[in-house]
Amino acid sequence: MASAAWEEARDERLKPTSPLRRLMARPELGAVGGFVLVLLFFAVVAGDTGLFSALGIINFLEVSAQLGIIAVAAALLMIGGEFDLSVGSMIGFAGIVIAIPAVEWGWPLWMSILLAFAVALMVGWINGTIVMRTGLPSFIVTLGGLFILRGLTIGITRWLTGRTQIPGLREAAEGDWLAPLFSAKVGQGLMQWLGDAGWIAVRADGVPLASGIPMSIIWWLTLTALATWVLLRTRLGNWIFACGGDAQAARNVGVPVARVKTGLFMFTAVAATIFAAVQTLSVGSADVLRGQLKEFEAIIAAVIGGCLLTGGYGSAIGATFGALIFGTVQMGIFYTGVNTDWFKVFLGVMMLVAVLFNNYVRRKATEGR
Amino acid sequence: MADGVPLIQVDNVSKHFGTVIALAGVSMTVWAGEVHCLLGDNGAGKSTLIKILSGVHKPSEGRILIEGEEVHFNSPRDALDRGIATVYQDLAMIPLMSITRNFFMGREHVVTRGKGLFERLDVRKANRIAREEMAKIGIDVRDPSQAVGTLSGGERQCVAIARAVYFGAKVLILDEPTSALGVKQASVVLRYVAQARARNLGVIFITHNVHHAWAVGDTFTVLNRGRTLGTFAKEEISREQLLHMMAGGRELEELSAELAEFARGRNRTGGEGARPA
Numbered sequence: 001m002a003s004a005a006w007e008e009a010r011d012e013r014l015k016p017t018s019p020l021r022r023l024m025a026r027p028e029l030g031a032v033g034g035f036v037l038v039l040l041f042f043a044v045v046a047g048d049t050g051l052f053s054a055l056g057i058i059n060f061l062e063v064s065a066q067l068g069i070i071a072v073a074a075a076l077l078m079i080g081g082e083f084d085l086s087v088g089s090m091i092g093f094a095g096i097v098i099a100i101p102a103v104e105w106g107w108p109l110w111m112s113i114l115l116a117f118a119v120a121l122m123v124g125w126i127n128g129t130i131v132m133r134t135g136l137p138s139f140i141v142t143l144g145g146l147f148i149l150r151g152l153t154i155g156i157t158r159w160l161t162g163r164t165q166i167p168g169l170r171e172a173a174e175g176d177w178l179a180p181l182f183s184a185k186v187g188q189g190l191m192q193w194l195g196d197a198g199w200i201a202v203r204a205d206g207v208p209l210a211s212g213i214p215m216s217i218i219w220w221l222t223l224t225a226l227a228t229w230v231l232l233r234t235r236l237g238n239w240i241f242a243c244g245g246d247a248q249a250a251r252n253v254g255v256p257v258a259r260v261k262t263g264l265f266m267f268t269a270v271a272a273t274i275f276a277a278v279q280t281l282s283v284g285s286a287d288v289l290r291g292q293l294k295e296f297e298a299i300i301a302a303v304i305g306g307c308l309l310t311g312g313y314g315s316a317i318g319a320t321f322g323a324l325i326f327g328t329v330q331m332g333i334f335y336t337g338v339n340t341d342w343f344k345v346f347l348g349v350m351m352l353v354a355v356l357f358n359n360y361v362r363r364k365a366t367e368g369r
Numbered sequence: 370m371a372d373g374v375p376l377i378q379v380d381n382v383s384k385h386f387g388t389v390i391a392l393a394g395v396s397m398t399v400w401a402g403e404v405h406c407l408l409g410d411n412g413a414g415k416s417t418l419i420k421i422l423s424g425v426h427k428p429s430e431g432r433i434l435i436e437g438e439e440v441h442f443n444s445p446r447d448a449l450d451r452g453i454a455t456v457y458q459d460l461a462m463i464p465l466m467s468i469t470r471n472f473f474m475g476r477e478h479v480v481t482r483g484k485g486l487f488e489r490l491d492v493r494k495a496n497r498i499a500r501e502e503m504a505k506i507g508i509d510v511r512d513p514s515q516a517v518g519t520l521s522g523g524e525r526q527c528v529a530i531a532r533a534v535y536f537g538a539k540v541l542i543l544d545e546p547t548s549a550l551g552v553k554q555a556s557v558v559l560r561y562v563a564q565a566r567a568r569n570l571g572v573i574f575i576t577h578n579v580h581h582a583w584a585v586g587d588t589f590t591v592l593n594r595g596r597t598l599g600t601f602a603k604e605e606i607s608r609e610q611l612l613h614m615m616a617g618g619r620e621l622e623e624l625s626a627e628l629a630e631f632a633r634g635r636n637r638t639g640g641e642g643a644r645p646a
Contacts, residue, residue: 233489235477242474245463252423252457253475254446312465 027306028318030357034304034350035321035328042332051335054191054200054210058217064327065220066275068320070294071301072223073271075319077264078302079231081244081311082131082138084268086123086145087298091291092153094120094276099166099286100157109169110178116273123149124269128262138265146295154288170284182219182274183281185212216278220320223271227316240264244311300347301326304354325350374437375400376540376571377422377453382431384417391417393595394431399540404562404572406582408615409592415575418592419542422573423455424448449475454533455542458549462525464518468510471517472499472532479536502531506561523554530561540571547581559585579615583608591615 042051050056070087077084097116101107107115127145131138157164173179188211194200195208202208231237239260242250247257272291280286303309304325305318326347333343377399384392392414399405409415420426422433424442432439435451442448448455462471473480473495480495481488499513508527517525526546533541543562547555562585565572576582582589589606591598591614598614612632 229489233492235481235488235490238470238474238477238490241466241470242463245465249457249463250474252425252445252455254444254449255475308465312463 027313027315027358028321029306030354031305031318031321031325034354035325038325038328038332042328042336046332046336049335049337051332054194054208056331056335058210058213060327060331061217061324062214062327063330064324065214065216066278067294067297067301067326068220068323069216069223069275069278070268070271070298071305071319071323072220072227072316073264073268074295074298075302075305075307075314075316076227076231076240077268078299078307078309078311079244079314080240080261080264081247082261082264083142083299084127084145084265085139085142085295086127086149087268087272088291088294088296089146089149089153090120090123090269090272091276091279091294092288093123093149094273095280095286095290096153096157096166096288098277098280099169100160102172103166103168104161109172109176113178113182113277116276117270120269120273121266124266125262127269128258128265131265132258132261142295150288150292157288164288165285166287167285169280169286173281179281180215182215182277184215186215186218188212214278214282216282219274219278220323223274224316224320231316236260241312244313246312297326297347300351303351303358306354306358308358309355322354375434376436377573378432378434378437379418379422380432380434382418382421382428382433384414384421384426385429390595392421392428395592395595395597396431397590397597397600399571399573401539401571402566402569403587404566404574404585405588405590406586407573407575407590407592408577408579408582408611410577410615412594413592414595415592416544417595419455419544419573419575422448423453423542446475449536452537452539453542454536454538454540456526456529456533456544456546458545462517462529465516467514468503468517468520468528469495469499469513471528472502472513472535476536498535502535503528506531506564508557521554523550523557526550526558527561530558530565534565534568534570538570540573541565542573542575544575545577546574547576548578555581577615579608579612583611 046052051060070091074084074087094116097119098109098112101112101115102109123145127138127142130136131141134141154164157166173183191200191208191210191212195202195206200208200210231240239250239255239257242253242255243257243260251257272294275294276286276290279290301322302314302319304322305315305320307314307319329346329350330340330343333340333346375398377397379395379397381394381396382392383390383394395414395418397405397407407415407418417426421428424445424447427442433442434440435453440447440451442451445455463474466474469492473490477490480491480498482491483489496513500510503510503513506527508524517528520528526543530541530543530546541562546558546562550558559581562572562574566585566587574582574586583603586603588600588602589611590600591611593614601611615632
């Protein structure tokens, strides 16, 4: 084929599309736009409250990061055409799987962390296998998982310890080789240097208030980059889109739908465990009620990020910006001193707007020229 | 029919679903460079037969031979690997995905670079191939990264067919490719069916529209209630006879005139009315 001639012919027929129109076709546009609006809003309302100080920024990034870790996984699963409502309960469950062996039985912490990940892989596998074998909606199957895991978490913890909280993880983490992967702070030198230079606030002893970047933020950014790479540039990514777009069509051309979807369920459970490890180790305790409602927050973040509830469309970057909106608003409301009750109202409204917007974008993408 | 071995031989195949006998001893033969039309009314067993050929179902009895060799498909993938590509009427494409992504769906490995963890899609190459292959069948794709949902129904069928041909299909199974299309779009697809034959592919063309079948078909097999009423070369049979066979069968002989009239009228309105191009 004369590819040069082709190139010309194509250019001729291609209507020059403005960069703006191209941008419109991206699923994450809504979330990025929303984030800019939120930033502008709080810059005006809360500009002088410390929200945008180094500490404030780290704070809202950390809140966003924790949600972002599970939102990215939830987004991949939604693009693959399924939901996982058991994510929140998995967070609580993973928390006690880390804490009980480490605190009550004297296991080294790294071993109980690895155990938690093994358990997560198994839970994800069970979720995926039930969904794929029975053909039941994942909504129902994982709703069952939500209650089963939460019940197990409370039941096992009370049965073994007589309490609902397990403190003492900070002591267990001392000297452990794996724990810093979840609880350390990086960039302390940079923060110190910024503090010494007088650009960020320091305590009386010269240590900056924001002493470093928490690992949760690193996990979040890494997972986002990884998920984006997989979605846009790999074979697996194409399979994920195909599974969510039309599982039957995908199966007919040889995509291993059951394996892809089961793998995605395992990934959400693993993401929940990363969340749990970060949270329990930074707080120093596990609590049976951790992670409640996180499954819905993750789905909301994914939807704000452009994922369609019907699957087959969405982006990991979008989910990350969805989580960022979450974190910014949550901390913004906190810093402005508004009653935090209003946060939930905002969330609901935000999600409705996002769904309406996504619906419109999808119509444009598939019908409009 | 050059090399003496048929591409596909269906030998006395039966399929039961519980107590339902969907196919009862069907045989047919498909040669390279032949368009073999599979005709029959709803429930005649056409879908069951092609699902067996494409690896979705396994036959309860009987044998399938590909180029003279008996095969047992466990999945659609196995059939694909043997060069049997099936294009389903409505399940061919995923509207929200781009043309390129659809084109390489399930076969992404031909456009990847790098090894192991660094294996990645060569998006530029994939786009180029998709655009070129579509151009070969006379469809201008302005932008292969546009969603398939923006294409017309006929164009979507053509993407599916072009994909199958590009990936080395020897046999194309087309499941009602024209039934949801208007006259103009149907002719686009029919033209491409003829092109595939010219490239020495075997084509199994499933339809209940005798006019479309007659336009491109070389051989006609008529199914009725899970049994074959026979296979006929184009010279051996007239369009009216085919219509008659599809419409009711021999026991309705005395009603044949009325039935043929009715069927012809229905086909005419069906062809023109479905969807304006």
